[in-house]
Amino acid sequence: MRVAIATGEYHLGGETFINRHIEHLFGGNTVVVCGRFRGDNPYGKPYFVRRDGLSGRDIVLAPWWLLRNRVQHGTSRLPFGEAKDALVKFLRDERVDVILAEFGTQALALAPLANALDIPIFTYFRGTDASKAIRTERMRAAYRKMMPRLAGVFSVSRFLLENLDKHGISHPNSTVIPSGVDIRRFAPQAKVPLSFLAVGRFVEKKAPMTTLRAFAKATRDVPEARLDFIGDGPLMEPTRTLAEELGVAKKLRFHGAQPHHTVRDRLMSTQFFLQHSVTARDGNTEGLPTAIQEAMACGCITVSTRHAGIPEAIDEGETGFLVDEHDEAGFAEAIATAIAVPNPMEMSMRARKVAEERFDNHILLKILERHIQGTLTIPPGSYYISKTRKTA
DSSP states (O other): EEEEEEEEOOTTTTHHHHHHHHHHHHGEEEEEEEEEEEEEOTOOOOOOESSSSOOOHHHHHHHHHHHHHHHSSSSSSSOHHHHHHHHHHHHHHHOOOOOEEEEEHHHHHHHHHHTTOOOOOOOOOOOOGGTGGGGHHHHHHHHHHHHHGEEEEEEEEEHHHHHTTTTOOOOOOEEEEEOOOOTSOOOOOOOOOTTTEEEEEESSSGGGHHHHHHHHHTTTTTTTTEEEOOOOOOTTHHHHHHHHTTOOOOGEOOSSSHHHHHHHHHHHOOSSSEEEOEEEEEEOSSSSSHHHHHHEEEEEEEESSSSSGGTTTBBHHHHHHHHOOTOHHHHHHHHHHHHHOOOOOHHHHHHHHHHHHHOOOHHHHHHHHHHHHHTSSSTTTTGGTTOOOEEO
16 A cells, blocks of 8 residues: 655654654555655655745736635645646656545645545644644634545544544544554663653743753752753753752753654663643643653653643553643652652553553554554445544
């Protein structure tokens, strides 16, 4: 089966879940349809760039097409004119059997075309596409029009599907399949006592300054504790400044953005993983953070928040600890509780076991393939009559 993976940008190193699909789905029998191309094609895949410039004719006709698509489909994202013809040729020349749109916003752009070509199309909701993206009624209406055009929907967490449901956006063939992690590459090593790690962009959704203040409070009488931050972003310098003001700068190391293998190496020997995820003011949420799945695979004891799909990963008191969003005092208390766990190695091994059972991306990839194949054996349209929602 030949699959077109539709994504916003190709190739983004941080989108390990999408890159894994491109490289391995159905034995790697894939092509890529992307909004933008970053000049890196490590898998040697045939690719098509949707936003690779408009012809003079398309520029002239653009206002008419954009208005028509907005009225008919609820979105102006659809390809049109000569660009649409080129995409049709690409899909036909590559003999594409099915399209997997990574992110619901990509499905908006391609679902009508896929239907016209009689190519089944699925989408995968991952976070912002089922949170921030649906704050406007215009986008919610576009999603509602899109759903009957899809063969099925995947999501990294039940939270995202429920968030869509609240706005009348649903599909009967919806399945929760986490992004997962390569548990063979992410595995526990000897843990450095009292080592802490936080990974992610220094942005509002990750609340790095809350993480820092809670760590400082919880380890005030634990001079050996060390916290490493990996990532960059607009809140990085303010967080550095805060560390100086709190007098804990010597306990911290700011590594900036690092390659994925560096994050893996650090996780393997880290004892505690911190991620104070919150809903940003623009409505943006996590789906189910890959970093938490990787931390669990490495046997880290995780301290995080009851946010989005995180409670679907962390069993409170068994593999980690959770607090409410923005509960800085509670987060500090949870860090202190984690430090005081009587048998941290036992909790570490439980986290690893859960990762093996729930987040092995090799198994999850096969589950994804089976759901796609199973759907395609059902007569066209019948999947939308079913009322069953499944969870992998």
